[in-house]
Amino acid sequence: MPTMMSDSAIGTEIKYDAIVIGAGFGGLYMLKTLRDELKLKVRVFDKAKDVGGTWYWNRYPGALSDTEAFTYCFSWDQDLLQEWDITTRYLTQPQILKYINHVADRHNLRQDIQFETVITAAEFDEESSRWLISTNDGRKYSAKYLVTALGLLSATNVPNINGIDQFKGELYHTANWPRDANLNGKRVGVIGTGSTGTQVVTAIAPVVGSLTVFQRSPQYMVPVGNGPVSKEYVDNIKRNYDSIWEQVKNSKVAFGFEESQIPTMSVSEAEREKIFQNAWDKGGGFRFMFETFSDIAIDEKANIAAQDFIRKKISEIVKDPETARKLTPRDLYAKRPLCDSGYYATFNRENVALVDVKANPIKEITVSGIRTEDGVDHELDVLIFATGFDAVDGNYKRINIRGRNGIAIQEHWKEGPSSYLSVATANFPNMFMILGPNGPFTNLPPTIETEVEWVSEIIAYMEEEKLSSMEPNIEAETLWSGTCREIADKTLFSKADSWIFGANIPGKPHTVYFYLGGLGAFREVLHDVRKDNYRGFKFETQNSSDKKNTLTKQMQKEDA
Incomplete structure (x- = not known):
């Protein structure tokens, strides 16, 4: 040794x-x-x-892991698995940081x-x-x-946009979120609609004065399905942790569920709809892509079936047809699976607006906000980059x-x-x-x-x-x-x-x-x-x- x-x-x-x-x-x-x-x-x-690593820096409103709590942790400390209090199905950033701090203290x-x-x-x-x-x-x-x-x-990835240095308002990146950030009642713009962007948009919409979302690519999303869990749920997990971790470590995506072995087109259209709906109701992006059917990520016909289901949900949720059209993706459902806490419904709020920057690109960042190619000045007090990472x-x-x-x-x-x-x-x-x-x-x-x-x-x-x-x-x-x-x-x-x-x-x-x-x-x-x-x-x-x-x-x- x-x-x-x-x-x-x-x-x-x-x-x-x-x-x-x-x-x-x-x-x-x-x-x-x-x-x-x-x-x-x-x-x-x-x-x-x-x-804390990533979870130390990413303190933005709405920050959430899309892995269920019982597998977003260490398996090697078996005593801690039994001792740790699981209270919600998914974990927020403060919950994750609390766990990491506890591990650091527990093991000196x-x-x-x-x-x-x-x-x-x-x-x-x-x-x-x-x-x-x-x-x-x-x-x-x-x-x-x-x-x-x-x-x-x-x-962090900060896009090189003309005029960025002249903006006189507050400029934040979600991965370097200031502890003293105050968005209450302010005019806020968000650039980026990936996992982080959709989380922060959903979280801040109820408190800001106005929110303008600058979207490059619309996203396929399903509900996350977060919420409190019962004592029976937690007891069952802790009683079966050995078999849970064995399954996780021998699975494909390691999210704590059995991946489907059923091809999408092997069942009737009615059965497909039922399986998709059950997954939508339960929540979880990876569950929707990998627990429903075996071939959504590899077969285009299967992928189109999943696309169509999510597109239909967008049209049902978003009241304004033009906004729904902008929010509806038309490409493959083949990026990192996303889930949300009410992102599509957020655009039904009167204080939330959507700008499609593929159709109407950002021309420059001005002293007071963002100017798009159509000549419109979007006046902002705060500009948030939710533009992800290199x-x-x-x-x-x-x-x-x-x-x-x-x-x-x-x-x-x-x-x-x-x-x-x-x-x-x-x-x-x-x-x-x-x-x-x-x-x-x-x-x-x-x-x-x-x-x-x-x-x-x-x-x-x-x-x-x-x-x-x-x-x-x-x-x-x-x-x-x-x-x-x-x-x-x-x-x-x-x-x-x-x-x-x-x-x-x-x-x-x-x-x-x-x-x-x-x-x-x-x-x-x-x-x-x-x-x-x-x-x-x-x-x-x-x-x-x-x-x-x-x-x-x-x-x-x-x-x-």
Whole structure:
């Protein structure tokens, strides 16, 4: 078992066994595993003032997880699963942050976390096989292992709109929401109608003076179905948690329900309508897409049936026919499934207006609001950007990360981010990624646990075998990217413009960013790679003369 390094520093360079970037779900579990199980000396850095990651920053009104509460948590603390009080079907941002804070306190994690610190550079030193880390306070650190737990959705995306700097009102991004924001009675504009935008629009409409929603793409949405849960509901979950987690970890989307095996067109139109209606009444975006029928995401006829059902609901809910028309999507139902708390009905309010910026683009942001191409000035006191994130690799590009031969991560990923098994990338030895590129498109906590545990196992293996470094073969990484592309191309997701393929960022490569084969299949791949002596990785060790010998474990099978 690995031993802890001493507290000594080399000059101003403070040494650790492992440095972790990020104190959200991934960073906290990585810290606990490396520190408590592997007995390594670990330091976590985060730019925030406290734990929480994405949920620390996203404090906007209406912020809600669309994963049901009983699976939006850690499975590894079985006592906490029994102790934690589940009160609602879904969790709001304050509820999630309370849970994460409790985990940090319960396991004494804060003592090894350095808050309000930004990692500005990380460079792999080939002579020592260590990562050299620089922070914004001028300090220097080094570690054998660098683990990036940066989050999929954390690098904010602010669109480059002419005149943005001259707006004299309040300007907010939902991912950096100010604690003292006051919208009561104000004229508010919201740009963006993805998951975040629809949540914030629904939440603030009752309190603002007027609300203008600037919509680029209408969305398919179903109700979330949130609300209090009964004691019987909670008791049943806690009594069956072992089987629940077994199902989650072997399922596709890991949301805690059995995915349908029934093709859409295998039942009558009346039966389809009944199944869709039951899902609509129960709520949940992923449930609607994956629990109703087996082929909505892969068969266009099935997809059209789901489209038609949601379109009909929009026309029933929204009273003004022109507004309903603008809110009705006409493309594939093949983006991230969304759910809402009354978004469509919000447009029945007299103080809410919708602007279709595809038909009538934003010309500029003015001193007092937004001017559209038709010459109309939309006067605003507050402008909210709900424009999402430079997802997956956005935060990596904001750090000066350099691997072998000084190669920058931006250069390595110039054609789009890539990885081997989501957790590592060629030319960046001993750097492990939690939720790196081409990982499972799922409920995130079970995937985070899967990757943290696998990374911990490979680090333990390296320590036991006295290996100095590891990294994937470029061939293995290329094969994994090909596998992810092949699977994505079998779905309808690849045929829609979506952030999950990089389409929301101008100039960003439109490529595959996720493994769409499901969590269960992903776990099988990880198991097989580990069983086959970490197939696809190459390792280096030190001999008695301190000269490096390379031990290469080449990819043996193309289906890795």
